Amino acid sequence: MKLNIKEMAKKAGVSVATISRAINAQTRGKVAPDTLEKVDALIKKHGYTPNLSAKHLRQSSTRTIGVIFPYFRGIFHHSYYVEVLAGISDYLLGTDYQFKMLLLKEDKEQWDQYDFKRGERVDGLIITHWPRFFSHKSVLEQINIPSVIISDLRKDVKNFFVGGDQVSGGRQAAEHLYGLGHRRMAVLTGPAISMDSRLRLRGFEHYLGMKGLSLDPQWIVGADFLEDAAYNRVEKVLKDRKRPTAIFCLNDQMAFGTLRKLSDLKIACPEEISVVGYDDDPRGLLSVPALTTVRVPLYELAQEGTRRLINHLKSPSAEKPLHGHVVFPVQLVQRKSTACQ
Amino acid sequence: MKLNIKEMAKKAGVSVATISRAINAQTRGKVAPDTLEKVDALIKKHGYTPNLSAKHLRQSSTRTIGVIFPYFRGIFHHSYYVEVLAGISDYLLGTDYQFKMLLLKEDKEQWDQYDFKRGERVDGLIITHWPRFFSHKSVLEQINIPSVIISDLRKDVKNFFVGGDQVSGGRQAAEHLYGLGHRRMAVLTGPAISMDSRLRLRGFEHYLGMKGLSLDPQWIVGADFLEDAAYNRVEKVLKDRKRPTAIFCLNDQMAFGTLRKLSDLKIACPEEISVVGYDDDPRGLLSVPALTTVRVPLYELAQEGTRRLINHLKSPSAEKPLHGHVVFPVQLVQRKSTACQ
DNA sequence: CTGTTAGCGCTTTCAT
């Protein structure tokens, strides 16, 4: 139950090379039928599992793609990551590729120089939220293996991106609130480095601008996409003597924090203040009130990214190079947290 | 940006052994300060990522645990696996261990003999739903690395298990339905190999037995824990001329299938038929009607399993051997899918 | 069809 290839060879009375050939589907044809039988019998009897490290040390491809996620407590209670994971996993099920989750602590210094191919033995990469790990967009272009980047699209970089239409999402939120009669609005933003956060805000402001409105800079408050940060920092906006009538949270986590604070402060939502989130986390269906939010088709988008990556890996010379970007439409989902002003 | 240890050594004018020592935290102390400086400068300049395969080939430990899940489409839309994953991931965040998901296609022949330590380079294993992969409980005892098994507890095997109290869950479901006045009940079961399915049923039947009732074997129908199978197979029970007034589904997926069929057949739930699920999938909050179910603390249970595994890995000689089992209490959650008969 | 052999990149004695 724990032979290596050398011991197998001795028992079978052949060389290690022959064992190796017999074991690998591609080379089995080069082995005589009766030798094959001997080896197979031996394997059935004692069991034999090739040492992955040895195999990968010798070969360059591992038929594995790495999936880069940020590592923090509770990550798998975030629908964002679960949806992306589901899309990747489901797509890969139909291929002969595997994936390996790479949960990275956020530390630019460390990752800018890291060689994922050598260090993690992956053939390709799917990267989410790259600004959390890399100090500059140029790092993306240096990556030495095919990669697709999910979210935080940069049109000025020649990697391949897939993501939702953030500007449109921001615009839809503005349109929705404006249509309900809101004129005084606040925004809770993500980390300054997040492209998605910036784009959502841009779409929002742009629409308001068209209507002759502009956001009070005091009411654009950063909460790092975190529920607790939102809970704490939204307070100052709410205690403003002439507080806003609506708050656009650039992700759902922050919207949940806002809802919680509103409830603590006994400010009625949506009667007194409307709240819009972003991402369509399933928790938004359960919150009180149910959250109006912007749905991004993450599952589909992750599948598409994976498909492109795998196809590229299989035939790098294929027609479509791994450049450019695919933008998926997003959709505002109206629920109970927004109402007429 | 792509040196290996040999090239590093040449550039630094030292031997590969010295580079190796300088790179690894444990051995850095054995290197002269100025040599260290030279090496560090070189790394900062060119970058250096050790080849994982080479490292692991040489060393026996990889500080990685494997997490065995069944591989099927949609697995990450199952709260069961997501919760377990979340528990493991969150616990590991505080340690220097990593995890590697091993998504196994269900094929006993293949896995019974597989050596996960060699084949996947893991130091330990967390295994869910073992009966799907292994043909016999004895395989569990043969595993050559420390393992903890989640769900499908077998007291007659000397591995370490963590799981919910299935018998109690079944009993609670029976008690609840009986208390509501139900006397004619059907059960949708999981795969015959699933210990959890058998135990839930046992608890259910045992309680009914105490009340002098017994289940009609015709009304114990297998649906493999699958939503669609439940949707299809529950029909024959519903079309029985004297159909049951309540259905206990041994997991939530099957309960969702049942609810769907009920709706299609225009049978009112809970007015005409009550439905109880098992697992407390978040979807149960959104279903119409919201699902009465049994909550199993999977997140906590996965954390506990991981904790025990890691502790054991760190000091195998520690007081508690990796044997026995920890059973977590489960709790029936009453929602809207059950009512008085 | 099969065997011999080199070598993937690293860690770890054993010397010095």
Added chain:
DNA sequence: ATGAAAGCGCTAACAG
């Protein structure tokens, strides 16, 4: 404190 050298288990090139 450092270097030389062996070897982890495997694959692939080459020779036969």
